[in-house]
Amino acid sequence: MNERPIFANGEKPIARLLSDYIDGLSLERDFYTSNAIYDNDIRHYWNTSWIWLGHVSQLPKVGDFMLFDYGPESLIIARDQQGEIGVFLNVCRHRGSRVCLEHQGNRRVFACPYHAWTYELNGKLRVAREMGEDFDPKAYSLFKAHVRIFEGMIFACTAETPPNIDAGLKDLAPLVAPFDFGNLKIAHTASYPVPANWKLAVENYMECYHCAPSHKDYARSHSIKDPDYLRRDLTRLMNERSLAVGLSDEKLSVSSDREGALDMDFYYRRYPLFEGYLTGSKSGEALAPLLGDLKGFDGGATDLQIGILNNFLIYSDHVVGYRFVPRSVQETDIQVIWLVRNDAWEGKDYDLKDLIWLWDVTSQDDERIIRLNQQGVNSFHYTPGPLSHMEWGIRAFYEGYLSKAALW
Numbered sequence: 466m467n468e469r470p471i472f473a474n475g476e477k478p479i480a481r482l483l484s485d486y487i488d489g490l491s492l493e494r495d496f497y498t499s500n501a502i503y504d505n506d507i508r509h510y511w512n513t514s515w516i517w518l519g520h521v522s523q524l525p526k527v528g529d530f531m532l533f534d535y536g537p538e539s540l541i542i543a544r545d546q547q548g549e550i551g552v553f554l555n556v557c558r559h560r561g562s563r564v565c566l567e568h569q570g571n572r573r574v575f576a577c578p579y580h581a582w583t584y585e586l587n588g589k590l591r592v593a594r595e596m597g598e599d600f601d602p603k604a605y606s607l608f609k610a611h612v613r614i615f616e617g618m619i620f621a622c623t624a625e626t627p628p629n630i631d632a633g634l635k636d637l638a639p640l641v642a643p644f645d646f647g648n649l650k651i652a653h654t655a656s657y658p659v660p661a662n663w664k665l666a667v668e669n670y671m672e673c674y675h676c677a678p679s680h681k682d683y684a685r686s687h688s689i690k691d692p693d694y695l696r697r698d699l700t701r702l703m704n705e706r707s708l709a710v711g712l713s714d715e716k717l718s719v720s721s722d723r724e725g726a727l728d729m730d731f732y733y734r735r736y737p738l739f740e741g742y743l744t745g746s747k748s749g750e751a752l753a754p755l756l757g758d759l760k761g762f763d764g765g766a767t768d769l770q771i772g773i774l775n776n777f778l779i780y781s782d783h784v785v786g787y788r789f790v791p792r793s794v795q796e797t798d799i800q801v802i803w804l805v806r807n808d809a810w811e812g813k814d815y816d817l818k819d820l821i822w823l824w825d826v827t828s829q830d831d832e833r834i835i836r837l838n839q840q841g842v843n844s845f846h847y848t849p850g851p852l853s854h855m856e857w858g859i860r861a862f863y864e865g866y867l868s869k870a871a872l873w
């Protein structure tokens with residue numbers, strides 16, 4: 466733990482910002498404007514969280530690799546000779562150069578472009594020239610992240626002791642099993658850069674208080690913009706249909722631990738679309754073949770969260786993954802990833818333009834409102850304001866975030 470106070474903007478130490486925080490309000494300006502807080506966000510929040518990196522179908526062969534970058538960090542995700550997927554820091558153990566520059570591809574080894582230290586697909590150092598007799602290559606493997614593959618979805622955490630992901634995944638497994646995530650493929654990936662702090666992007670995703678005023682296309686088909694009591698009957702009818710097609714009607718909301726840094730939230734809830742909508746499409750009609758072994762459309766969509774940073778929306782015929790990737794204190798990429806079953810053919814089984822329509826227009830709306838949110842927060846006259854009960858997800862985010870921040 467850092468003994469010295471860390472100053473957010475040269476005026477208020479972070480400890481003071483934390484002790485001044487009033488439950489039920491948004492955060493103070495510094496949390497969205499300070500470089501010192503941004504650095505701590507990466508070091509102590511992102512680097513101690515599990516992050517969704519992609520799907521195993523992206524790396525089918527030995528030697529296949531891809532990068533995932535956030536903040537100043539870069540991760541290499543690679544399939545080794547044994548067929549195992551490993552995740553390594555893309556930082557050379559010699560003098561720290563980036564080792565891999567290509568964003569994805571297939572390699573036999575990773576050779577550092579600086580002095581040619583050469584690493585195997587499993588991160589082990591194979592060759593380092595002119596290092597003398599005493600040099601032990603075994604001591605200089607690329608730093609390895611913890612990895613979990615859940616139903617084909619790849620997660621990694623770079624902390625020495627990661628949060629407990631296993632208990633939550635075990636609880637989620639029977640709920641998501643009917644969708645057969647293991648046999649998905651990525652149909653499309655899009656990135657929407659927004660000039661805002663990553664926390665504003667996460668907060669925006671955590672609440673649907675803004676959905677009715679800001680997302681007219683989404684609001685036409687998705688009932689979650691309404692408070693619970695308005696859609697009670699819709700939910701009951703959908704639950705009956707869910708059970709009939711082989712889905713659970715259970716809701717899951719658990720935290721793995723309440724031990725500060727090891728805390729992790731899991732959430733699964735299916736909610737109804739309005740009548741006439743089978744999925745998140747413009748017309749209401751199906752977009753792609755049913756996932757897994759579903760026996761039909763139940764007219765629902767699931768909000769799935771595996772840790773605050775990893776969000777998925779599961780329709781009966783496709784999945785949309787959401788990530789908010791920090792680039793700098795006020796630059797974030799909203800990344801949206803569409804997945805369909807892996808035997809579906811573009812052009813025959815699904816039309817890409819139709820598939821991505823809703824979350825493309827919705828993400829463009831979100832880019833705008835998040836950008837304007839940051840512009841307002843940048844004013845020295847901004848003061849934290851009260852959250853609606855419909856913004857309960859933001860409170861859950863703050864709770865985890867502030868408890869980690871307290872350990873900085």
Ligand code: FES
Nearest residue numbers: 557559560577580
């Ligand atoms: S920094 Fe990579 S080989 Fe020198």
Ligand SMILES: [Fe+2]
Nearest residue numbers: 669675680831
């Ligand atoms: Fe939104």
